[in-house]
Amino acid sequence: MIGKARLKAIADTILSAANADQTEVLVNGQDLALTRFAANSIHQNVSETDVSVRVRSIVGKKIGVASSNDVSEQALKGLVRKAETVASFQQQNPEFRSLPEPLPVRGVDAYSESTAGYSAEARAKGVRTILEQSRSHDMQASGAFSTGTEETMIANSLGVSAYHCGTMATVMTVIMGSNSAGYAADAAQDVSRLDPSDIARIAVDKAIRSKNPTPIDPGSYTVILESDAVATMMFYLGYLGLGAQSMQENRSFMSGRIGQKITGNNITIWDDGFDPRGIMFPFDYEGVPKQKVMLIEEGIARGVVYDTASAQREVGQVSTGHGLPAPNTMGPIPTSLFMKPGVATQEEMIASTKKGIWVTRFHYVNPVHPVKAILTGMTRDGTFLIEDGKITRPLKNLRFTQSILEAFSHAEMLGRDLKMIKMGFGGFATCAPAAKINGFTFTGTTEF
Amino acid sequence: MRETTERALDVCRSHGATYADIRIVRRENQNITVKNGIVQTLSLDDDFGFGVRVIADGAWGFASSNQLTGAEIDRVAAQAVTIARASATANDSKVELGPPEVHVDSYKTPVHIDPFDVSLEDKIDVLIAADKEARAVKGLALAQGSMGFLRETKTFASSEGSYIEQTLVESGLGITVRAVADGEMQQRSYPNSFGRHQGTGGYEIIQKWDLPGNARRAAEEAVALLSAPQCPSKTTTLILDGPQLALQVHESCGHPIELDRVYGTEAAFAGTSFLTPDKYGTFRYGSDVVNLVADAVTPTGLGTYGYDDEGVPGQTTDIVKNGMFVGYLTSRETASQLRKTHPNAPARSNGTMRADGWNRVPIVRMNNVSLMPGEPSLDELIADTDDGIYMLTNKSWSIDDKRLNFQFGTEMAYEIKNGKLGQMVKNATYTGITPKFWGGCDAVCNTDHWNVWGTTNCGKGQPGQTAHTGHGTAPARFRNVQVGLLG
Numbered sequence: 001m002i003g004k005a006r007l008k009a010i011a012d013t014i015l016s017a018a019n020a021d022q023t024e025v026l027v028n029g030q031d032l033a034l035t036r037f038a039a040n041s042i043h044q045n046v047s048e049t050d051v052s053v054r055v056r057s058i059v060g061k062k063i064g065v066a067s068s069n070d071v072s073e074q075a076l077k078g079l080v081r082k083a084e085t086v087a088s089f090q091q092q093n094p095e096f097r098s099l100p101e102p103l104p105v106r107g108v109d110a111y112s113e114s115t116a117g118y119s120a121e122a123r124a125k126g127v128r129t130i131l132e133q134s135r136s137h138d139m140q141a142s143g144a145f146s147t148g149t150e151e152t153m154i155a156n157s158l159g160v161s162a163y164h165c166g167t168m169a170t171v172m173t174v175i176m177g178s179n180s181a182g183y184a185a186d187a188a189q190d191v192s193r194l195d196p197s198d199i200a201r202i203a204v205d206k207a208i209r210s211k212n213p214t215p216i217d218p219g220s221y222t223v224i225l226e227s228d229a230v231a232t233m234m235f236y237l238g239y240l241g242l243g244a245q246s247m248q249e250n251r252s253f254m255s256g257r258i259g260q261k262i263t264g265n266n267i268t269i270w271d272d273g274f275d276p277r278g279i280m281f282p283f284d285y286e287g288v289p290k291q292k293v294m295l296i297e298e299g300i301a302r303g304v305v306y307d308t309a310s311a312q313r314e315v316g317q318v319s320t321g322h323g324l325p326a327p328n329t330m331g332p333i334p335t336s337l338f339m340k341p342g343v344a345t346q347e348e349m350i351a352s353t354k355k356g357i358w359v360t361r362f363h364y365v366n367p368v369h370p371v372k373a374i375l376t377g378m379t380r381d382g383t384f385l386i387e388d389g390k391i392t393r394p395l396k397n398l399r400f401t402q403s404i405l406e407a408f409s410h411a412e413m414l415g416r417d418l419k420m421i422k423m424g425f426g427g428f429a430t431c432a433p434a435a436k437i438n439g440f441t442f443t444g445t446t447e448f
Numbered sequence: 449m450r451e452t453t454e455r456a457l458d459v460c461r462s463h464g465a466t467y468a469d470i471r472i473v474r475r476e477n478q479n480i481t482v483k484n485g486i487v488q489t490l491s492l493d494d495d496f497g498f499g500v501r502v503i504a505d506g507a508w509g510f511a512s513s514n515q516l517t518g519a520e521i522d523r524v525a526a527q528a529v530t531i532a533r534a535s536a537t538a539n540d541s542k543v544e545l546g547p548p549e550v551h552v553d554s555y556k557t558p559v560h561i562d563p564f565d566v567s568l569e570d571k572i573d574v575l576i577a578a579d580k581e582a583r584a585v586k587g588l589a590l591a592q593g594s595m596g597f598l599r600e601t602k603t604f605a606s607s608e609g610s611y612i613e614q615t616l617v618e619s620g621l622g623i624t625v626r627a628v629a630d631g632e633m634q635q636r637s638y639p640n641s642f643g644r645h646q647g648t649g650g651y652e653i654i655q656k657w658d659l660p661g662n663a664r665r666a667a668e669e670a671v672a673l674l675s676a677p678q679c680p681s682k683t684t685t686l687i688l689d690g691p692q693l694a695l696q697v698h699e700s701c702g703h704p705i706e707l708d709r710v711y712g713t714e715a716a717f718a719g720t721s722f723l724t725p726d727k728y729g730t731f732r733y734g735s736d737v738v739n740l741v742a743d744a745v746t747p748t749g750l751g752t753y754g755y756d757d758e759g760v761p762g763q764t765t766d767i768v769k770n771g772m773f774v775g776y777l778t779s780r781e782t783a784s785q786l787r788k789t790h791p792n793a794p795a796r797s798n799g800t801m802r803a804d805g806w807n808r809v810p811i812v813r814m815n816n817v818s819l820m821p822g823e824p825s826l827d828e829l830i831a832d833t834d835d836g837i838y839m840l841t842n843k844s845w846s847i848d849d850k851r852l853n854f855q856f857g858t859e860m861a862y863e864i865k866n867g868k869l870g871q872m873v874k875n876a877t878y879t880g881i882t883p884k885f886w887g888g889c890d891a892v893c894n895t896d897h898w899n900v901w902g903t904t905n906c907g908k909g910q911p912g913q914t915a916h917t918g919h920g921t922a923p924a925r926f927r928n929v930q931v932g933l934l935g
Contacts, residue, residue, distance in 0.1 A: 032911065033531075034910060034911055035534075035535070036713075036910055037538070038711075038712045038713040038714070038715055038716070039711060039712045039713070039715075040540070041507075041538065041539040041540065041541065042507060042508075042534075042535040042538045042539055043508060043713050044508060044510070044713075044809050044811075044909075044910075045507075045508060045509050045510065045531045045532065045534065045535045046510040046511070046512070046531070046808075046809050046911070047510070047511045047512065047527060047531060048511075048512050048513075048807040048911075049512070049513045049514065049515075049524075050497065050512075050513070050514045050807060051514060052495070052514075063490070064490055064491075065489070065490065065491035065492075066491060066492045066493070066494075067491070067492075067493040067494065067495075068493070068494040068495070068496075069494075069495055069496060069497065069514040070494070070496060070514075082492055083492075086490050086491065086492055086568070087490075089490065089567075089568040089569060089572070090487055090490050091486070091487050091572065091576075093486050093487065093488075094486070095486065119534070120509075120530060120531040120534035120535075121534045121537070123534070124534040124535060124537050124538050125537075127538050128537065128538045131538055140712060140715070142712055142713070142714075142715035142716040143716040144716065144717075144910045146910075146911075172716060173716060174715050174716040176712075176715060183716075249589065249590060249628075250589065250628045250633075251626070251628060251633050327479075327481070327488060327489035327490070327491050329481050329483055329488045329489060329592065363719065363848060363849050364846045364847055364848070364849070365846065366844050366845055366846050367844060368844045368855075368857050368875075368877065369875065370633060371628075371631050371632060371633045372631065376844065376846045376855050377846050378846065378847075378848040378849065378853065380719075380848070380849050397848060397853075399846070399848070399853055399855060399879070401855070401933055443855075443879070443933050444853055444855065444879055445853070446848045446850070446852050446853035446881070447722070447850075447852055447853075447881065448848075448850055448852075
């Protein structure tokens, strides 16, 4: 860990060397480690220490950005000159008004000493417990155990000065039999809350139950999606249409539909960077404090998230604290999504299903029709048929092609537990319940 | 620099490493984006650091830092050994690297016009000119053009005696235009989607593709797509253009031939492969006209380099020969592993281990995985097709975790009737199973249509790594393909 004082000193060096009309500096410190295993062995085991500095210089309405990870005083001063030189080559950006003014930022406790100090030996010990369970069932385990500390300092010449330090630990595994696989994962700010043994037990159990899968014809089915699968759909919903710029450019399903019903009554989705059930991050990459933003409330489209630039396009709108690092052409996106849970247990969802498909998680999901929020992707690592209220057999994997909004219009039941799913990017996390959805469209099958 | 690399390797040896290498890497990136006439992005990014990879107690360890000082080198090298020893506590077997690789050499990307010598104004002028051409088309909602340039200088040294210096230069450009109406968004991209096409080389790549000269046509096509009928849903003959075929090769051939993936090292994340070792040399991957080659030597290919990131020379490998599966992309470790079950497999790696910068460990990555050209021209191929569909430029992609079931969507398509292109159709998709799809390939166009397309967004590994890969393709024809799934 580098510490607030050092990161602030780097930011101060940048700002005091700046000659531009406005200057912003983003300093990111990382101390990350990841132990990766496959075929019941640790095959990659890595650590990384880095500090990167990104400077945004504004001269009139000309904007230049430069970044480096050389934090010597001479290099930092050179970086400022570089950003200002880039700005001088720029054209005026008529849309630009100003960097954000300072606002009070509420601090959050997202740091865990046990995570920050976790050793390679401790991670290897956790991995061994997974490998032992896998070997004892004559299966092959793969996965990753990561721990790390990330620090973020954002300051600008208007007085913004925000610092945050957070830790994160994740354990995930796929355990494979000769023709089956099971997946389990967990993530927490405090590594001591993770139980690799329990994660292995869940994955092994699923791998055993998914042995000798058989095919089923594609078509429309009731599905019970575990939290991972629901979180993937929520992430794409946010990426495709819950940011202001996508709405302003008419490429969002929210465009022209605020106040209208877009999903079923039982769907409520919001973004909250302060909720400890997710990854807490109190401000965005412009130093603007995060607001809790209601996006979909009881099926009604309520709003989208804003950064400074997208807020300045609308009269009376302010940033909700969802800006990404400059330069950013895609606009703001929600980073801490939550779905309001229901009351059902997974057992109740299964018991209430005459015929349906249980999905552990999705693989390689991508948009097919962004405006209609239609996605395609595959199931993987545990797909099962439910008949007459019971899981009857494992299935070969299926391809779905399905509108998320339509799926969320037919959610018959939502699980009572929220699970935090760490998404693939930085501090992104989605908290999702399991869901029972009717009329979910599968369009293809595969051979395993 | 030799003093620095020797210091790191000495520390590794003194702590008990039986193998060690160090990579010192600097990356300079320049990115420019013009969106609807406004320069949205103008950034210069510089990234520097070093990574030390070791084998100790028969297991791998890796540590990295952005501070190349004597004390930090000592700390990081010792940490790499500590991590390796921790790895060993969980493992039943030891890493085998095969025969040593010892090379003292240097390599530089051939560059005619250094892109970092071309002024920012000149680059912006090209993008603004393309933007104006596109937005002159009535009904266009958005035009976004970009250029990207990369210079990567890296030094590799190993405890086996290698010392290799390389400078790789990449240049890329592209424009994406969008038309929006009534809940419909249509886009066209030039020369390729995913933001831009990129290759190894200098500013001559930018000049070759003439962005302003092609932007208006792209915009007209995007607007026309809004009123085009939906792609029909049926089983038919499919012709793919070069850029779409490049992604088809990438996903359904390039990834499943990565031998680390075959051995399960990506199983929990990117997945495994249907091309298991029992299929090596015996499996019919495609029809007789399907010939696939992996190389690191094709000029301007985005996967072209002198040496990979474990110091193995870039080379050429047959992957599919007359339809038969004959080769993998390998590392030193996976090549050794394959030899245990296939004694006739090559003893050495074919040099495809690459890392996404100083802070990532090298993993098997595609270099230029290419479909070799055939005989007909595109006109001849279309004239020879009674009924079918011609799809151009990728818009959507997905494939299962063994790389069998895929579904792609393209930006644009045309019906083919009686040997001629018919009406334009929108929202075109096709789906299939990899060996069946390639088994239905009955023609690949000739060298006049062949180009090495650059993919800059290939994701793999944990922590995540993004690789730049090349794919040489010419349009090709596939029989009995399911197209058009959207209603």
